[in-house]
Amino acid sequence: MSGTALTAKTIEFPPKNPVAGASKVAMRLSGLTKTYPGNRFPAVKNLSLDVHDGEIVTLLGPSGCGKTTTLRMAAGLEVPDEGEIRFGDTVVVMSSAGLCLPPNKRDMGMVFQSYAIWPHMTVAQNVAFPLKSRKCPRNQIRDRVRRALELVGMAGYEDRPGPLLSGGQQQRVAFARALITEPRVLLLDEPFSSLDAKLREKMRIRVKRLQKELNIAFLFVTHDQIEALSLSNRIALMNAGEVQQLGSPRLLYENPANEFVRDFVGKTLLLRGEVQSGDSSGRLAIALHGSPDCVIYGRTYDPGGIERGKQVFIGVRPEDVEVLPAQGPVAPPGMLTGTLDVALFVGERIEYQVAVEGQGTIDIYGERHRPIEEGHKVWLKLRPDGHSAWESNRSLDEEDI
Ligand SMILES: Nc1ncnc2c1ncn2[C@@H]1O[C@H](COP(=O)(O)OP(=O)(O)O)[C@@H](O)[C@H]1O
Numbered sequence: 001m002s003g004t005a006l007t008a009k010t011i012e013f014p015p016k017n018p019v020a021g022a023s024k025v026a027m028r029l030s031g032l033t034k035t036y037p038g039n040r041f042p043a044v045k046n047l048s049l050d051v052h053d054g055e056i057v058t059l060l061g062p063s064g065c066g067k068t069t070t071l072r073m074a075a076g077l078e079v080p081d082e083g084e085i086r087f088g089d090t091v092v093v094m095s096s097a098g099l100c101l102p103p104n105k106r107d108m109g110m111v112f113q114s115y116a117i118w119p120h121m122t123v124a125q126n127v128a129f130p131l132k133s134r135k136c137p138r139n140q141i142r143d144r145v146r147r148a149l150e151l152v153g154m155a156g157y158e159d160r161p162g163p164l165l166s167g168g169q170q171q172r173v174a175f176a177r178a179l180i181t182e183p184r185v186l187l188l189d190e191p192f193s194s195l196d197a198k199l200r201e202k203m204r205i206r207v208k209r210l211q212k213e214l215n216i217a218f219l220f221v222t223h224d225q226i227e228a229l230s231l232s233n234r235i236a237l238m239n240a241g242e243v244q245q246l247g248s249p250r251l252l253y254e255n256p257a258n259e260f261v262r263d264f265v266g267k268t269l270l271l272r273g274e275v276q277s278g279d280s281s282g283r284l285a286i287a288l289h290g291s292p293d294c295v296i297y298g299r300t301y302d303p304g305g306i307e308r309g310k311q312v313f314i315g316v317r318p319e320d321v322e323v324l325p326a327q328g329p330v331a332p333p334g335m336l337t338g339t340l341d342v343a344l345f346v347g348e349r350i351e352y353q354v355a356v357e358g359q360g361t362i363d364i365y366g367e368r369h370r371p372i373e374e375g376h377k378v379w380l381k382l383r384p385d386g387h388s389a390w391e392s393n394r395s396l397d398e399e400d401i
């Protein structure tokens with residue numbers, strides 16, 4: 001039942017048409033492998049990924065998992081040891097033939113974490129630079145610069161000299177400069193990491209709008225899962241140089257392919273239970289420990305290893321559990337009984353720690369408008385279906401993240 005035997009390929013569900021009206025491959029990375037000189041392990045291992053026109057694909061994963069290296073290979077700043085890269089129909093890297101075209105021969109713009117803008121130029125001059133070097137007519141330049149600056153929330157800053165901008169503003173100018181030529185592919189490495197939380201939210205919405213308007217393919221790198229979940233058409237979750245799962249944000253959240261994905265994306269409660277029955281599609285009925293009347297359904301990626309009576313863990317998202325004040329000593333069928341240990345008011349919700357019979361203490365969320373006091377008996381109503389089932393409760397070491 002462990003997902004570790006699964007390869008990224010078997011769990012890739014490429015949508016037939018990921019974005020309506022746009023299904024052409026803008027960039028194809030095939031079998032990319034890169035080991036830095038002197039390193040024992042590859043930074044990126046056999047990575048394959050398509051990004052379609054108009055699609056946002058995000059590389060998500062912990063620090064050091066190979067996101068930047070992948071992006072730098074796509075940009076032409078790093079030469080892969082093995083593999084092939086195409087932009088549209090143009091092959092720009094073919095390691096077997098010793099081919100690796102430089103960045104300016106690839107139809108892309110890029111914004112990297114530390115992409116400095118030119119300090120001796122104004123904002124407008126910085127943004128206009130790629131158009132000027134392409135001999136674009138002057139009146140067009142002014143309009144396009146204004147539009148690009150509007151997109152990044154920097155309209156009105158045209159004449160500001162580069163050094164008089166904050167770090168976040170400089171990054172937004174770099175963003176506008178990368179967009180100005182309307183490249184087919186945009187490569188972004190944690191472009192918002194220097195912005196404050198409110199601005200990041202605005203930038204997410206701007207990028208989403210931009211995607212609709214311009215039909216650009218985005219390969220976006222982040223370690224911020226909210227950013228990845230909210231922005232992406234598909235996410236490639238990486239660990240130790242390898243893609244662990246590739247698919248829609250909803251797929252990764254609701255059907256994580258292995259323990260790494262389960263624990264990296266969102267929060268999961270692991271409840272103990274016993275398999276009552278299962279079918280060949282991997283859907284299992286599981287009776288929860290401590291409340292044999294509570295049977296819920298979960299999916300496993302490995303239906304072969306399941307038999308009746310097997311002890312398993314069922315992965316439940318905290319928001320799929322409703323906390324209710326107990327109405328009597330025995331919970332109705334389908335519910336768990338517990339005692340509310342700790343209540344934390346965090347604004348949009350209340351976070352409870354509940355000691356559950358047969359399960360230990362678990363963290364769940366409650367509604368702000370229906371607070372329950374510490375020490376009270378509670379019933380936990382679980383969503384009956386749509387959970388994930390696991391053989392182990394092995395979790396990610398915090399230090400791995
Ligand atoms: N220039 C380099 N020389 C040697 N090792 C590097 C270099 N750049 C990155 N690495 C190593 O390669 C691995 C992947 O790094 P990177 O692609 O930067 O990861 P991420 O962007 O996901 O944090 C890490 O182990 C990192 O230490």
Ligand SMILES: [Mg+2]
Pocket residue numbers: 067068069
């Ligand atoms: Mg990085």
